[in-house]
Amino acid sequence: MAKIFMSMSGEGRGHATRVRSLVERMRDRHEITLFAPGDAYRFLEPQYGNDPGVRLFEIPGLKFHYVEGNIRLTKTIYQGFHYQMTDLPKLVKQLVDEIQTHQPDVILTDFEPALPRAAKKCGKPYLSMTHQHFLVAYDLSILPMHLRFFAWFIGLAVPMHYTSQKETIISSFFKANLKPRWKKKGAICVGPMIRPEIRQDEFHYVSPETESEDSNHPPFLLSYLRKQAKTDVVDILKESPIPVKVYGLGEREPVGSITFHEIHPQNFVDDLLACHGVVSASGNQLLGECMYLGKPVLGIPETWHHEQLINAHFLKAMGCGDFVTLEKFHIKHLRNFLEQIEEYRTKIRETCQGNDGTDDTIAILERNIPVEIPSNVDVVGQVH
Structure with missing residues (x-):
């Protein structure tokens, strides 16, 4: 049994979901400690806060900053430098103490800067x-x-x-060629990390015609919106020709076609499994799970959230959905999406449905466990 330390970015829930998919597949044979800031900690705390098998610590972290519902890059960059000068040095010192006390065998980070710095100070690879x-x-x-x-x-x-990681694993719902420099450095491309509830409960799609015959399972759209989203989005979604279940804005009274739901991991997964399609921000993790399940997506990334805007461009280029920026979103875009949704669904089935990078990633992690670690179970990807 090895000791594994993992840290992650706290912006949104995608990083935490990605890490959790690994934790649930490895916790039976390894001791795992998680360091999570912001949204990531809030997502993981109900699951691991009182779990004797997984250690979870809240840490300070970087985040986007919003003004009147819009990302402010200048404020985000300024606060990032402030974090680097104030919180980061203290956090690195605390993590150095954790590493020296517990001597982890593998250290992994999902875009979190403190744990790698602490590992480097301790002379440990990450x-x-x-x-x-x-x-x-x-x-x-x-x-x-x-x-x-x-x-x-x-x-x-x-x-x-x-910059000094031993291995670079890039998890993405889309495929692209590595640049020669990164290919030479041995970067490894894997698919999205699929959370265990989705892997266990794979859903076989039922056509809208069949859905409509069963009054207990009418077709609906699932929408995940960031809490900073403009209220205009709600005004547009309420005109949807089919019901919309909205997560991310908290529980509210229904409006038009919309019902609002608190974030609950299992309820969200149940609705993701059953929905007709997804209208959402364009984070890699959710898009990856939608592709895995064969769910077409209408992405509505924020204009200044460039990473999500790039994700949305790849989604459209794959033919698996469409996108429009949040600021330009109109009911006509939703109607066009619904008219073409079966074409998108067919393309997903032909290209990327079922794509999951979890096993590949676990194999990479476990091949980095020092060979002297005794184990009475097989290691994923280990040759015996």
Whole structure:
């Protein structure tokens, strides 16, 4: 049994969901400690806060900053430098103490800067598993010029997090060629990390005609919106020709076609499994799970959330959905999406349904366990 330390970004729930997919597959044979800031901690605390098998610690972290529902890059960058000068040094010292006390065998980070710095101070190697490294490692030549510029610009933040990882694992719902430099460095591309509830409860799609015959299971759309989303989105979604279940804005009274639901991991998964399609922000984790399940997506990324905007461009290029920026979203875009939804569904089935990078990632982690660690179970991907 090995000791594994994992840290993750706290912006949104995608990083925490990705890490949790690994934890649930490895906790039976390894001791796992998680370091999570912000949204990631709030997502993981109900599951691991009182779990004797997984240690969970809340840490300070980086996040996007909003003004009147819009991302403010200047404030985000300023607060990032403030974090680097104030919170980060103290956090690194605390994590150095944790590493020296518990002597982890494997250290993994999902785009969190403190644990890699602590590992380096302790002379220990660490691994990186992110989506964000696609910004610097992938050939993005299919993107429009302005998005290639922004990929370069926001990609400047990637090496500011860390640069000396032993392995670079890039988890993404889309495929692209690695740049020669990253191919030479041995970067590894894997599919999205699929959470265990989805793997266990794979859903076989029922056509809308069949759905409508069963009054207990009418077709509906699932929408996940960031809490900072503009209220205009709700005004548009309430005109949907089929019901919409909205997560991310908290529980409220129904409005038009919309019902509002508190974030609950199992309830959200149940609705994701059963929905007709998804209208959502364009985070890599959710898009990956939608592709795994064969769910077409209408992405509504924020104009200044360039990473999600790039994800949405790849979604459209794959033919598995469409997108429009949140600020330009109109009911006509939703109607067009519904008219073409079966074409998108067919394309997903033909190209990427069932794609899951969890096993590949676990194999990489476990091959980095020192050989002297005794184990009475097989290690995923280990040759005996």
